[in-house]
Amino acid sequence: MLKPPAANMPGMTDTLDFVKNLWGSMNLPGTNMSGMAAPPMSVEDLDKRIADLKAVESWLNLNLTMLRGTIQTMEVQRATLSTLKSMGASMA
Incomplete structure (x- = not known):
């Protein structure tokens, strides 16, 4: 059975859990389970949530x-292997 991609990368699960917890703790409008509108927020609450979302955006x-970068590196490796294979075939 295949593992999910995050399970194959060390530290990735911890990072994803961090983002899930951060996102869930923000109580953004439209994300609450009751379907009711979120109460008005203070400027300080909005500033904190904006800062939190900017941190997630940076991450x-x-x-x-x-x-x-990883995709580009793999494409270069694929092209290199293809070139080496064709050179080997032409020399044989």
């Missing part, structure tokens, strides 16, 4: 950059 951008 997601970092992970996106790392993912793109």
Whole structure:
């Protein structure tokens, strides 16, 4: 049976749990289970939630950059292996 992708990366589960807990603790409008509108928030609460969301955004951008780099590295490896294979076939 295959493991989910996060289970294959050390530390990834902890990071995902952190983001889930952070996201769940924000009580954003439309995310509460009762279906009722969220109570009005103070400016301080809004500032804190904005800061929290910006931290999550930074984390997601970092992970996106790392993912793109990994994909690009694998594409270069694939091209290199393909070139070496075709060179070996032409020499044989």
